[in-house]
Amino acid sequence: MSQAVCILGATGSIGQSTLKILEQHPETYTVFAVTAQSRIQELAQICQKYQPKVAVVPSSKVDELSQLLSKLGISGVEILSDEAGLIAVAEHQDVDVVMAAIVGAAGLLPTLAAVKAGKRVLLANKEALVMSGDIMMQAARDHGALLLPVDSEHNAIFQCLPQNYFDAERHGKPKLGVSQILLTASGGPFLNHSLEQLQSVTPAQACKHPNWSMGQKISVDSATLMNKGLELIEACHLFAVEEQYVTVVVHPESIIHSMVQYVDGSTLAQMGNPDMCTPIAHALAWPKRIQTHVPPLNLFEIAQLNFQAPDVEHFPALKLARQAMKSGGIAPTILNAANEIAVAAFLQQKIGFTQISQVAEHALNSVANQAADSLQTIVEADQKVRVLAQQYVVNIGS
Ligand code: NDP
Ligand code: MG
Numbered sequence: 001m002s003q004a005v006c007i008l009g010a011t012g013s014i015g016q017s018t019l020k021i022l023e024q025h026p027e028t029y030t031v032f033a034v035t036a037q038s039r040i041q042e043l044a045q046i047c048q049k050y051q052p053k054v055a056v057v058p059s060s061k062v063d064e065l066s067q068l069l070s071k072l073g074i075s076g077v078e079i080l081s082d083e084a085g086l087i088a089v090a091e092h093q094d095v096d097v098v099m100a101a102i103v104g105a106a107g108l109l110p111t112l113a114a115v116k117a118g119k120r121v122l123l124a125n126k127e128a129l130v131m132s133g134d135i136m137m138q139a140a141r142d143h144g145a146l147l148l149p150v151d152s153e154h155n156a157i158f159q160c161l162p163q164n165y166f167d168a169e170r171h172g173k174p175k176l177g178v179s180q181i182l183l184t185a186s187g188g189p190f191l192n193h194s195l196e197q198l199q200s201v202t203p204a205q206a207c208k209h210p211n212w213s214m215g216q217k218i219s220v221d222s223a224t225l226m227n228k229g230l231e232l233i234e235a236c237h238l239f240a241v242e243e244q245y246v247t248v249v250v251h252p253e254s255i256i257h258s259m260v261q262y263v264d265g266s267t268l269a270q271m272g273n274p275d276m277c278t279p280i281a282h283a284l285a286w287p288k289r290i291q292t293h294v295p296p297l298n299l300f301e302i303a304q305l306n307f308q309a310p311d312v313e314h315f316p317a318l319k320l321a322r323q324a325m326k327s328g329g330i331a332p333t334i335l336n337a338a339n340e341i342a343v344a345a346f347l348q349q350k351i352g353f354t355q356i357s358q359v360a361e362h363a364l365n366s367v368a369n370q371a372a373d374s375l376q377t378i379v380e381a382d383q384k385v386r387v388l389a390q391q392y393v394v395n396i397g398s
Helices: 013-024 040-050 059-071 082-090 105-116 126-143 152-160 163-167 195-199 216-224 226-238 277-285 317-327 331-347 355-366 375-396
Strands: 003-008 029-035 054-057 078-081 097-100 120-123 146-149 178-185 246-250 256-262 267-271
Touching: 003 013, 003 082, 003 105, 013 029, 013 040, 013 097, 013 277, 029 040, 029 082, 040 054, 040 059, 054 059, 054 082, 059 078, 078 082, 082 105, 097 105, 105 120, 105 126, 105 331, 105 375, 120 126, 120 277, 126 146, 126 226, 126 331, 126 375, 146 152, 146 226, 146 277, 152 178, 152 226, 152 256, 152 267, 152 277, 178 226, 216 226, 216 331, 216 355, 226 246, 226 317, 226 331, 226 355, 317 331, 317 355, 331 355, 331 375, 355 375
Parallel strands: 003 029, 003 097, 029 054, 054 078, 097 120, 120 146, 178 246
Antiparallel strands: 178 256, 256 267
């Protein structure tokens, strides 16, 4: 029987790659629900091609979508709206698989709803896990959800870990012979730039990643290395290890997607061409493997793989994230919220590139840490930090 898939963030980069894979396997998967925030025209086209049962948009866009659908002669797509609509499709009883591919904190409650409904959740929306950490991991265990990493590094680590790793106790130390997780980073478009050069880089340059084609927010995060910082936190939660067991390795070719080291001296790596379709297909079908269009690696053509240590002086975001993970509590939520505001301000050219991590640092220094003991605490902290970071952006902005 085919599996019904809900794609949260269907109009985005991950959403589109997911649709591409589903299209290749029409017997195995059907598209049940798709969601969008601003690209309504694209969503209407997706509805035309994949004929989902439900589409979710902001309430201000319902009329626009409805008109577009009737113009295209499409009937039978129920339109839901806002966060309540996102949650309704994420936990819908007819849904088997949820692709969590909304960007940022906006994805938290829908992703958590999918987890609490015990779905197979393909996690791209790393910010949701960074914010809710233990709460999301515990909810997955309590409700029997299968939380599978789509982020290429975490998917690689998942592939390199022993199969029974997730059955073992979660105590902050690597287990079953694992000694260290090596999280690879491309270094982004500004690897080896001087501090002076970094001060004048533009949003267009920041969004031009050398190896991956991604949404704007994660592209900027990759350029500041905040993405690697968020991924460090993501890895600690997914694999139940403290931050000192995760080493960041800059690997500019993005061929090795991450590695796991074992006590016997072995290092296992997962490799492939940099295309998100591979980790998406892996998470969709696990423990099976399904075909994608991604070509196999041509190692003779690649010839060389390079590695270097990250420069945390030029890219302080990574240091801030490690510190936030070490501090625990709501520190990762503070970091994430401030970063979301700072990235949006940078994209609107209100602040410079190097000021992004300053906003995050300011928020971490200004907001008192506390235990992240409930979802309400996390959501309130997120809201509070957004206001504070916004004010700071106005103060330092040009
Ligand atoms: P995009 O910006 O391309 O897509 C984001 C999606 O989320 C779009 O469908 C967008 O709708 C929707 N969205 C944006 N804001 C809201 C909101 N407030 N409420 C509801 N929906 C919203 O991002 P990506 O696809 O690149 O990334 C998605 C997530 O996956 C991020 O968390 C990112 O970190 C993660 N990820 C992405 C990778 C990549 O290669 N792209 C790799 C690894 C992880 P619309 O477009 O209609 O406005
Ligand atoms: Mg990644």
